[in-house]
Amino acid sequence: MAEPTEAPASAPPDEEKGPSKRALEKAAKKAAAKAKKAEHALRPKEPSKPAEKKPANAEPANVFSEGWLKRVYEEKPAKEVRSRFPPEPNGYLHIGHCKAIAVNFGFARHHEGVCFLRYDDTNPEKEEEQYFTSILDIIKWLGFEPYKITYSSDNFDKLYELAEQLIEKDGAYVCHCSREEVNMQRGGPDNRGARYACEHRTRPIAESIAEFRAMRNGKYKAGEAYLRMKQSLTDPNEGNPQMWDLPAYRVIEKNHHHRTGEKWRIYPTYDFTHCICDALEGITHSLCTTEFQQSRISYDWLLEQLDMKVPKSEEKGPMQREYGRLNLGGTILSKRRILMLVEGTTAEKKNAEGTVEKRTIPPSVRGWDDPRLYTLVALRRRGIPAKALLNFVEELGVNDALTEIQPPRLESSIRKHLERTVARQMLVLDPIKVIIEDFAAEDDQEITVPYDPKGTIPGERKVKLGKEAYIDRTDFREEDDPNYFRLAPNKVVGLYNVPFPIRATSYSKDENGRVTEIKAVKASGEKPKTYIQWVDAATAVPVKARQYNFLFKSESPNALDWKTGGWADDLNPESEVIFENAVIEAGIKGLLKEHTLNPSGSSDDLIRFQALRTAYFCVDVDSTEDKIVLNQIVTLREDKAK
Numbered sequence: 001m002a003e004p005t006e007a008p009a010s011a012p013p014d015e016e017k018g019p020s021k022r023a024l025e026k027a028a029k030k031a032a033a034k035a036k037k038a039e040h041a042l043r044p045k046e047p048s049k050p051a052e053k054k055p056a057n058a059e060p061a062n063v064f065s066e067g068w069l070k071r072v073y074e075e076k077p078a079k080e081v082r083s084r085f086p087p088e089p090n091g092y093l094h095i096g097h098c099k100a101i102a103v104n105f106g107f108a109r110h111h112e113g114v115c116f117l118r119y120d121d122t123n124p125e126k127e128e129e130q131y132f133t134s135i136l137d138i139i140k141w142l143g144f145e146p147y148k149i150t151y152s153s154d155n156f157d158k159l160y161e162l163a164e165q166l167i168e169k170d171g172a173y174v175c176h177c178s179r180e181e182v183n184m185q186r187g188g189p190d191n192r193g194a195r196y197a198c199e200h201r202t203r204p205i206a207e208s209i210a211e212f213r214a215m216r217n218g219k220y221k222a223g224e225a226y227l228r229m230k231q232s233l234t235d236p237n238e239g240n241p242q243m244w245d246l247p248a249y250r251v252i253e254k255n256h257h258h259r260t261g262e263k264w265r266i267y268p269t270y271d272f273t274h275c276i277c278d279a280l281e282g283i284t285h286s287l288c289t290t291e292f293q294q295s296r297i298s299y300d301w302l303l304e305q306l307d308m309k310v311p312k313s314e315e316k317g318p319m320q321r322e323y324g325r326l327n328l329g330g331t332i333l334s335k336r337r338i339l340m341l342v343e344g345t346t347a348e349k350k351n352a353e354g355t356v357e358k359r360t361i362p363p364s365v366r367g368w369d370d371p372r373l374y375t376l377v378a379l380r381r382r383g384i385p386a387k388a389l390l391n392f393v394e395e396l397g398v399n400d401a402l403t404e405i406q407p408p409r410l411e412s413s414i415r416k417h418l419e420r421t422v423a424r425q426m427l428v429l430d431p432i433k434v435i436i437e438d439f440a441a442e443d444d445q446e447i448t449v450p451y452d453p454k455g456t457i458p459g460e461r462k463v464k465l466g467k468e469a470y471i472d473r474t475d476f477r478e479e480d481d482p483n484y485f486r487l488a489p490n491k492v493v494g495l496y497n498v499p500f501p502i503r504a505t506s507y508s509k510d511e512n513g514r515v516t517e518i519k520a521v522k523a524s525g526e527k528p529k530t531y532i533q534w535v536d537a538a539t540a541v542p543v544k545a546r547q548y549n550f551l552f553k554s555e556s557p558n559a560l561d562w563k564t565g566g567w568a569d570d571l572n573p574e575s576e577v578i579f580e581n582a583v584i585e586a587g588i589k590g591l592l593k594e595h596t597l598n599p600s601g602s603s604d605d606l607i608r609f610q611a612l613r614t615a616y617f618c619v620d621v622d623s624t625e626d627k628i629v630l631n632q633i634v635t636l637r638e639d640k641a642k
């Protein structure tokens with residue numbers, strides 16, 4: 001819950017009750033805008049520039065020993081740092097969570113402390129086993145190991161006990177007001193009206209205890225009773241909605257909790273649970289995103305009420321601090337929306353006559369790990385190295401400013417990483433066969449080609465050269481042009497690493513006018529204007545290559561109509577382009593033997609390579625003995641036209 005993507009700082013009952021959430025969102029937006037401004041002031045130009053000036057092998061600036069996170073530590077220089085990453089197990093983590101993981105686990109690692117993975121499982125309606133497994137898997141893949149795996153639900157008994165204690169201290173009461181009534185008490189729809197207490201606020205402590213137990217024992221249905229904290233609702237000087245008697249417990253009926261089964265009919269809210277779990281686990285630094293800035297006051301308030309924190313001091317109890325979250329623009333990160341893409345949905349729309357039209361929208365992607373999505377499982381499957389993601393987070397830096405990034409910035413960071421780390425291969429996406437007619441027996445050879453012409457990546461491989469080779473369709477034109485340097489009839493072109501260039505002599509076409517074969521001769525002694533890639537036909541390995549583009553035509557898919565299904569009209573039909581008949585050099589088979597196909601846990605051992613003049617690719621887990629499947633990771637350079 002602490003790293004939300006859609007609803008900032010909203011405990012479920014709060015969400016139902018409305019105003020506080022809206023007020024918080026507004027405040028968060030304001031804070032984000034302010035922070036963004038501040039960031040611009042600090043970094044007028046490209047923020048990654050300073051890092052690039054360092055030697056090529058230098059790590060990016062260490063975000064833990066400098067700047068904002070250094071100051072956070074200095075505020076509370078704990079001997080044993082204990083941090084935590086507390087996701088809600090109700091969806092797959094996305095690129096924004098990568099920052100939360102890097103910050104929380106990295107902070108502990110930097111200070112030689114420990115970091116907990118705490119599943120915030122207080123909403124049994126939304127939790128599923130697949131999410132628990134995937135979250136842990138991704139943390140390990142990113143290179144971190146939780147000190148302990150805990151669950152908020154581990155503390156349900158303790159939380160209940162503390163709730164009774166809070167009532168005993170006159171710090172909470174059971175309220176039976178409706179959502180609308182509570183809204184009015186909190187200042188009405190815009191939070192600006194007068195605030196007032198309901199009759200339940202002053203009920204005797206003993207009565208609240210009895211009613212709270214009745215809630216627990218099943219007397220009430222959902223929405224009929226809440227435990228509310230007795231904060232500063234009526235204090236006219238208290239402007240923070242987080243202090244306006246937030247709910248602490250609510251009734252959730254007919255549930256089955258994955259760990260506590262049917263035991264509970266009441267569940268604690270985020271605002272009640274989070275700070276207490278932090279305190280119970282001895283967390284020293286509770287780092288969350290700025291959406292929770294306003295919640296810090298209720299976080300401290302509750303702990304102080306329960307003697308788990310010393311007022312106005314960081315001596316005892318956890319300290320919450322907030323960093324700006326990482327937003328990736330132009331993409332869909334909302335769980336609810338990704339679910340519509342993954343599972344398909346039905347939408348309803350009223351037409352001009354006022355009748356409701358139903359629309360069935362089929363799934364738009366293959367699953368949560370479809371490489372067109374920006375969930376972490378999708379980025380992993382697309383072949384993006386874990387290390388590249390962590391570098392990206394470090395490059396952007398950590399402070400209290402919101403970081404809004406567009407995908408090209410992420411891609412450029414990934415490209416930079418791949419450039420230095422992966423081997424080169426020759427891949428032809430749309431092959432045409434070239435027959436070198438005067439190819440002689442002595443030309444038949446194996447050429448030794450380094451994995452990286454610049455020598456950054458060690459190693460070399462053997463490439464077979466034979467009479468027949470494949471070149472890419474885009475490297476041949478039937479009509480020559482003085483500005484065109486690749487192959488055309490009677491034109492000379494070089495083949496990478498081949499000792500002689502070739503000259504096209506003729507070509508044939510099929511009944512649809514597609515070129516099927518080119519005949520050529522050696523053009524020894526001539527100087528080609530350029531070199532093209534090729535794959536030896538006799539040893540070529542057939543592959544299926546998937547190229548990815550943005551899932552939506554619009555650059556701001558979040559602004560599309562997500563209510564009545566209009567978003568489906570904006571899907572980019574070319575978000576995935578498949579080359580069924582691509583071919584790659586035989587060396588790929590050797591690589592296949594040395595690597596796994598399915599990175600999981602701490603394994604990030606995918607086969608990745610740069611296909612010369614094409615793009616970066618990885619081998620997908622869909623590959624079989626007979627057919628290798630490739631995913632495009634990123635293009636070789638940014639396509640400015642997009």
Ligand SMILES: [Zn+2]
Pocket residue numbers: 174175176177198199200201
């Ligand atoms: Zn009430």
